[in-house]
Amino acid sequence: MTETRSxxxxxxxxxxxxxxxxxxxxxxxxxxKAQRPPQTLKGVTVGLLFEKPSTRTRTSFEVAAIKxxxxxxYLSANELQLSxxxxxxxxxxxxxxxxxxxxxxxxxxxxxxxxxxxxGRPVVNALSDAExxxxxxxxxxxxxxxxxRLRDLTMAFIGDGNNVCNSLLLGGALTGLNxxxxxxxxxxxxxxxxxxxxxxAKKTGAVLAIVRDPKxxxxxxxxxxxxxxxxxxxxxxxxxxxxxxxxxxxxxxLMKAAPKGAVVMxxxxxxxxxxxxDDVIEGERSLAWRQGENKLFGAAATLEFVAGKx
Numbered sequence: 001m002t003e004t005r006s007x008x009x010x011x012x013x014x015x016x017x018x019x020x021x022x023x024x025x026x027x028x029x030x031x032x033k034a035q036r037p038p039q040t041l042k043g044v045t046v047g048l049l050f051e052k053p054s055t056r057t058r059t060s061f062e063v064a065a066i067k068x069x070x071x072x073x074y075l076s077a078n079e080l081q082l083s084x085x086x087x088x089x090x091x092x093x094x095x096x097x098x099x100x101x102x103x104x105x106x107x108x109x110x111x112x113x114x115x116x117x118x119x120g121r122p123v124v125n126a127l128s129d130a131e132x133x134x135x136x137x138x139x140x141x142x143x144x145x146x147x148x149r150l151r152d153l154t155m156a157f158i159g160d161g162n163n164v165c166n167s168l169l170l171g172g173a174l175t176g177l178n179x180x181x182x183x184x185x186x187x188x189x190x191x192x193x194x195x196x197x198x199x200x201a202k203k204t205g206a207v208l209a210i211v212r213d214p215k216x217x218x219x220x221x222x223x224x225x226x227x228x229x230x231x232x233x234x235x236x237x238x239x240x241x242x243x244x245x246x247x248x249x250x251x252x253x254l255m256k257a258a259p260k261g262a263v264v265m266x267x268x269x270x271x272x273x274x275x276x277x278d279d280v281i282e283g284e285r286s287l288a289w290r291q292g293e294n295k296l297f298g299a300a301a302t303l304e305f306v307a308g309k310x
Contacts, residue, residue, distance in 0.1 A: 138298030
């Protein structure tokens with residue numbers, strides 16, 4: 001292994017890192033589509049430590065590792081001694097002696113911090129309660145691929161200021177993408193993340209804002225983005241959240257308030273009839289399926305990056 005680094009937050013990247021990862025995602029997509037993936041992870045064993053269910057993230061990282069010549073190992077937290085109370089730092093020390101890199105999907109962001117600190121190996125955040133940086137990376141790549149640029153475009157994020165929203169704010173700030181978050185009172189993105197994003201945005205000129213009215217938010221949007229109203233871990237708040245978010249559905253009426261060229265994104269899984277309607281996610285303005293496919297190429301670029309192989 002050459003020089004390594006963890007990727008726990010979008011803020012771990014510089015603007016040049018973000019731009020390079022987005023560009024590399026495109027290069028890897030072309031290589032993989034042509035059945036010529038580079039064997040940049042040959043000899044690299046990647047552990048996928050997951051505490052939460054996953055479809056796209058787990059599969060994309062496993063396939064990316066295999067296609068790049070690496071060896072992925074899926075580690076369900078329920079099948080490890082973690083489920084019997086072993087401290088994460090003890091697990092981390094042992095995993096670090098076996099593995100070359102760790103991809104973690106966890107409930108608490110602190111679990112990732114401890115994994116990185118005690119394993120001595122690069123750790124990738126594949127979703128925590130704080131952020132979902134690899135999702136944001138593949139989303140930015142999707143926008144770049146579709147529109148040819150990020151700078152001076154505007155994303156309207158409609159709904160819960162959750163982990164995905166946090167990462168998109170930071171990603172927009174790094175790349176010059178304007179991000180407007182429209183959410184009910186009390187569901188704003190993390191204040192410290194917003195502060196960090198605004199500081200980063202001063203260097204790129206990205207405009208970040210929070211508004212209550214979703215129609216106002218989408219009025220100048222190039223991208224209308226939404227996510228589930230009830231994230232994993234928030235199930236006890238379901239009734240309250242469904243009530244609070246009922247005016248924040250991405251539907252045909254809301255899209256009438258957006259420019260004609262605006263596209264729709266959703267990180268999936270989608271609860272049709274809640275945060276988004278079936279006709280919109282299946283419509284000609286939806287990028288959700290390209291977005292989902294591109295997670296594979298974002299995952300591949302991320303693995304190369306943390307392993308020092310890109």
